[in-house]
């Protein structure tokens with residue numbers, strides 16, 4: 166079982182992408198320093214993105230109460246036990262539920278006036294945010310949107326905030342917003358956000374904010390982070406918060422990646438990919454519910470856009486502009502091909518061990534954009550030449566934040582997959598991956614080594630060790 170990782174977030178080995186830049190950055194005075202810095206930080210960052218953060222937490226919490234605002238208690242459980250309190254709770258949920266319904270149906274219908282009528286006329290900062298939300302959803306190919314009143318807590322807003330809001334009553338509700346993108350999502354994305362409501366004189370209630378009391382570790386929806394621009398590719402959809410990003414180029418690259426990945430995996434997958442291009446790294450971290458700075462050296466991630474994982478969950482590639490912008494075009498395309506392989510192979514909901522998920526994604530990326538082996542596997546080969554040949558395929562810990570051998574883990578995983586392809590053929594590598602992916606047994610990889618490749622994991626590891634020694638000493 167691969168309980169030890171978070172398959173909702175898989176990241177690219179930026180190390181490789183950077184190291185192989187065929188169009189190096191201008192030889193500015195500090196470029197070598199910057200490069201070293203990025204390399205050093207890479208391991209940590211990749212590990213953080215991969216396993217440590219959301220993954221462990223997400224897995225542990227699956228099936229139980231989510232963190233932060235993730236899974237809120239039912240209305241009944243927060244209602245006061247006395248009759249008056251219960252009556253007020255029912256009133257709030259009825260009023261709030263109908264407001265949300267109007268807001269969502271106005272968005273879907275493109276009815277600006279009806280939408281604006283749900284927004285608190287006294288709200289100052291929220292007026293602009295509400296308009297942004299409306300415009301963002303209208304820019305997306307929205308197939309459906311539902312806003313469901315999940316629960317509330319009349320004491321959640323601080324007294325000062327309630328005073329500021331005024332009105333006869335104000336309260337904070339947890340609202341599940343679910344939306345589906347036409348032609349891209351089989352299932353809606355569902356995310357819980359805190360929504361402030363206020364009742365004004367005359368008894369009319371309004372929505373007054375989407376940003377009170379946001380939990381620090383909550384994943385935030387992309388449409389709440391800023392004004393989006395949308396670019397349709399042939400099979401891709403690029404959604405960007407960056408007013409300056411070249412979205413046509415991103416769409417073209419993603420379309421190419423979809424085609425290149427399909428050359429290996431065939432065309433029996435959706436071949437539809439949604440790519441998020443934030444303006445800042447912090448926005449990327451908000452999407453992932455990650456602490457500030459934790460993705461400092463991650464180029465991109467593939468993530469299930471959800472608080473819980475399930476089959477059919479919408480998956481997004483989220484790039485980190487802070488890192489990717491400093492990478493060559495080829496480096497960026499390697500990263501996108503790597504991530505698209507994760508999308509095509511349903512890696513976010515797969516039981517495949519990390520060495521196979523990451524090694525396979527790199528296999529496809531470097532097959533598409535060949536780079537000299539000695540450049541990609543530099544860290545690993547240094548170890549091997551020093552006599553430190555890996556004893557086993559890298560486990561989940563090798564891909565973790567604390568791993569000292571993160572780059573080597575990626576490199577060795579890549580070469581394990583390349584060895585399978587070289588020795589048995591690419592078709593067998595794909596069959597092997599699928600067998601492990603589809604296995605419901607804890608011994609999935611071992612079974613696949615036997616059933617697909619006619620060997621054992623032990624024998625394969627011995628072959629792989631010899632292979633690494635030969636390549637490292639070439």
Ligand SMILES: [Zn+2]
Pocket residue numbers: 175176177178503504507522523526
């Ligand atoms: Zn990856």
